[in-house]
Amino acid sequence: MATKSKKKKSILKSRFYQVYFIVVAVMLIAIFFGTIWLKGLLADYESAQPVYVAEEVAKMFEAGDYDALYAVDTSAQQISGGDRAFYTRSMAEIAAGKVVEWSEAFSTDEDVRRYNVTLSGDKFAAFTLVPSGEKTARGNRLWKLGDVTTYVTLSEPEEAPEEAPEPTTAPEPTEAPLPRGEGELYECRVTVPSGYAVTVEGVRLSGDNAQIVPGFLFEDGFLPEGVENPMTTQYVFSVDSESPAIEVTDASGAAVTPEAVPDKERAWVCTIPEDAELSAKYSENAYKLGQQIAKFMSKDGSKKSITRLCLKKSPAWTIFDNLSNRYATPHKGIDFRNPQVTEFYRLSDTCFTCHVSFDYVLDTTDGERVYPTAYTFCIYNDNGRTGLYNMLIY
Secondary structure, X not given: OHHHHHHHHHHHHHHHHHHHHHHHHHHHHHHHHHHHHHHHHHHHHHHOOHHHHHHHHHHHHHOOOHHHHHOOEOOHHHHHOOOHHHHHHHHHHHHOOOOEEEEEEOOOOOOOEEEEEEEOOEEEEEEEEEEEEEEOOOOOEEEEEXXXXXXXXXXXXXXXXXXXXXXXXXXXXXXXXXXXXXXXXXXXXXXXXXXXXXXXXXXXXXXXXXXXXXXXXXXXXXXXXXXXXXXXXXXXXXXXXXXXXXXXXXXOOOEEOOEEOOOOOOEEEOOOOOOHHHHXXXXXXXXXXXXXXXXXXXXXXXXXXHHOOEOOOOHHHHHHHOOOOOOOOOOOEEEEEEEXXXXXXXXXXXXXXXXXXXXXXXXXXXXXXXXXXXXEEEEEEEOOEEXXXXXXXX
């Protein structure tokens, strides 16, 4: 009996190892072919990444191949008036001795990739990539150059035209002269939040004695659906005084002092009042959000840390989901200076906006490089979750 039991155990043990080695062999074969398949899948996906096309476009700037750039630069005609030689010569002179760098820029369009090119930190050009209409063997779409824009205003100097002989008779005027009363009339503009009253020289303005031009604070599509855009009204009128007496009162009748618009003659503005409660509550968090975005752009923060602060599938989420930060300027450290957090506007019970600005300083091998940075944030509570809905970058 003992002998039979031993033989039975030996047979079972032999069969177990046979099955075991067969299973192991099958798994190894599956892993081998699976690895080959996965490598092919990854290689196919990697070959379809837009960064490779972007690198080829950037080489024209890095190598100074402005002759090739002329053929694709949408601003070439404006820059040189069609003179290819002048274009290539001018570009070479502008870029001489400067460091050419490029990086991916923000894009809310899944079918467009945007890139900026700088010369020693100053913006020089931009280009886009768009789907080529072709796909890889595994169905990943391929990309091609969209357009190139160079931010240069040089143009070939024109020969001075010959002076026309003085007319023997007075020419007829090409424009009607400004209307005159006792003296010359001066056009003025006052922009105020809608609902404010504007009084000039004791006369309250209305549609009867001024041209009312409605305006708004944000562009269409910036705010969530159902959130109203703060309206502003611009009064355009003419008076015979260069410095008219202007009085403004808000909706409650309280006096408001209009401020002169920089670099514009006879133009004044009253800004929308900030929400002090929002400012006190969210200033610190808004500044930290701006810092996180700047750190992500310089490759000091992760995409996950940014997208988790955005509302899912919002314009802000789309911006960062489509953005790569792999081309950040190499640096040893970062710093934030001159922070300002302002313009808190409550647009609804679930939405407010604010403006954040600071100097972002990178410690590079060439010394400190300062990037003036500014954002406008739209914060929205969507069914109980509050996050970044949209943003503007300056």
